[in-house]
Amino acid sequence: MEFDVEKSVVLVSFLTSFFAVFLAAGIVIGVPSIANEFGMNNVVQNWIITIALLVVAVFTLPAGQISGKFGVKKSLVAGVIVFLIGSIGACLSFSSTSFLFFRVIQGIGGAFSNVASMAMVVQAIKPQNRGKALGFTVTGVYLAGSLSPVICGFLVYNFGWRAMFYFTIPFFVLCIALMILRIPGDWKTYENDKIDSIGYLIYGIGILLFIYGFTSLMTTMGKLCVLIGFILLIVFAYYETRVNTPAFNMRLFKNMKFTSSNVAALCSYLAVASLTTILNYHFQYVRGWNAQMAGLILIVTPIIMAIMAPNSGRLSDRIHPQKLAAIGMAIATLALFILIFLDANTPIWLIVVAMVLQGIGMGLFTSPNTNAIMSSVPPNETPNASAAQSAMRTIGQTMSLGLLTLVFAWIMGSLKLSSQHASMVVQASQIVCIICTIICIIAIFASLVGIRSKDEFNIEKPA
Missing domain, CATH: 1.20.5 (Single alpha-helices involved in coiled-coils or other helix-helix interfaces)
Known part of the structure; x- marks a missing residue:
């Protein structure tokens, strides 16, 4: 029975991660079509992605305490339901305002889903299998990233951008049913805490x-x-x-292993999160490809990540996870360095090489770094650790896209993104890649700092 519950927990975590990321990656492919239908300029267009991530960042830390108090399974069910409502609303949007509103709803649901999903895996799975389970969950993220550009590119090209949202609705319903029917009980760690x-x-x-x-x-x-x-x-x-029952236990950051791993996560996502958007803009606005063609080549990086993630997760149960993370970030840095020189004349094979290196690097980094974060705290602090890890990821992703928006606005002003302004797209993309390469180097050093740390399970809540 215990083994069946563990399998169900990992399966649910895999599915919720998969379809949340599937839509997030699909949105990148659909952005030009959505912006064209609603008449958005380049600044508003970039907010299609950024606004949901911003909302996730706002609600992630509260989600940690709330899921610990009321139960991680209940929080995950609630998060998926809210995300589902946002998806249905996005399908029915009639203006840019209504669409962005339902992206906010998706962000709220996504915050609770991200935190509760990871916390449930850590609490339900035995420590000796934790890296493997986390690697499987992360594989769902990257597998979604692999399939989403192809499937969503096909859907957007043939049926319009709304088809992406309609496609995912039955699967979110399935996730809710699995949680209710296959996972008995719940996990509560802050049941007696007051909400801060x-x-x-x-x-x-x-x-x-x-x-x-x-x-x-x-x-x-x-x-x-x-x-x-x-x-x-x-x-x-x-x-x-x-305060006695904080929204987040800041004393966790006294643990150098926990702190360095979170800093590395923040920098890594800040460095690489905008790359898919940059490459998508390059293929559609600089090369003149359609969404379906762009989607086909954008699968390269997530396919490599999906292959690497479960293996690096298993390795992190035996090898110091932050050693693996540092090597991964070094490889990702090389990929970013290559993309600094991206322009209309860059050979496709060189772009693919950079995408493969990014996939290897991030695939080698993510699962071990997540394992390092979740293993550096006592079991009762796993919702907080999950919230911190999710916050670092989301804040990093949001700031990465914010950096993209900032640089594109600086170069292009309020001009609408189009092939007519391809030279500006190239210039802005190169500037973003230079900045992100520097940030990636910082992530390498953060991982190296954590290797020397022996801090573990020494955190207490404030008295």
Whole structure:
């Protein structure tokens, strides 16, 4: 019975991760079609992706405490239901405003799904098999990234962008049914904790202002938002050390292994998250390919990741996970360096080489780094660790796309993205790749710092 529950937990985690990422990756392919239908300029167009990630970033830390208090399975079911509502609403959108609103709903559901899914795997699976289970879950992420460009490219090209959302609806219903019928009981670690609503409010406003300001940093309002957001995040960190039941246990960051792994995660996602969008823009706006053709070549990186992730997860149960993570980031850095020179004359074979290297690097990094984070805290802190890991990923992804938006707005102003402005697309893409290469190098050093750390299971909540 215990083995059946473990298999069901891993399967549900795999499926929820798969279809959430399937839509997220599909949105990248569908962005030009969505923007064209609703008449969006390049700034609003980039918000199609960024807004959902921003909402996930806002709700991720609260999701950690809430799922620990009310149960990770209940939180996962609720998260998938909310995400499903957002998907149905996106299908029925009639304007850019309504579409972006339902992307916000998807973001709320995604935050709870991300945190609860990972926490459930860690709590349900024995420690000696944890890396393997996490690797399988991460494989779902990368397998979705592999299949999504092909399937969504086909759907968008032949049936329109709404077909992407309709396609996923039955599978989310299946995930909900599996959780209710195949996974008995629940896991609660903060059942007696009070909800830290003040902490949620400070963090939510702080991260919202910081990331929003980052995407419009060239304006006075953007600079002001970044400053206020940064101050509020400092206030949040201080406040959380003074309350008995914090929204997030900041003392976890006294553990160097936990801290360095999270810094590496933040930098890695900040460095690579915008690459799919950059390559998609390159293929569609610079090369003049359609969505289906772009989708076919964009599967290269996630296919390699899907192959690497389960193997690196198993390896991380036997080899120091941060050694594997550091090697992975070094390979990903090489991929980014190649893409610095991306232009209309770059050979396709060289672009594919860079995509393969990125897949190997991130596939070797993600599962071991996740294992390092989740294994560096005591069992009762797994929802917090999952929330931190999810927050680093989402904040990194959001800031990466924010960086993309910022650079494209700087180069193109409010011009609409099109093949007529291909030279500007190339220039903006090269600048983003230069910045991301530097960030990737920082991620390597963060992983190396964690190798020397012996900190583990020494964290307590504030008295």
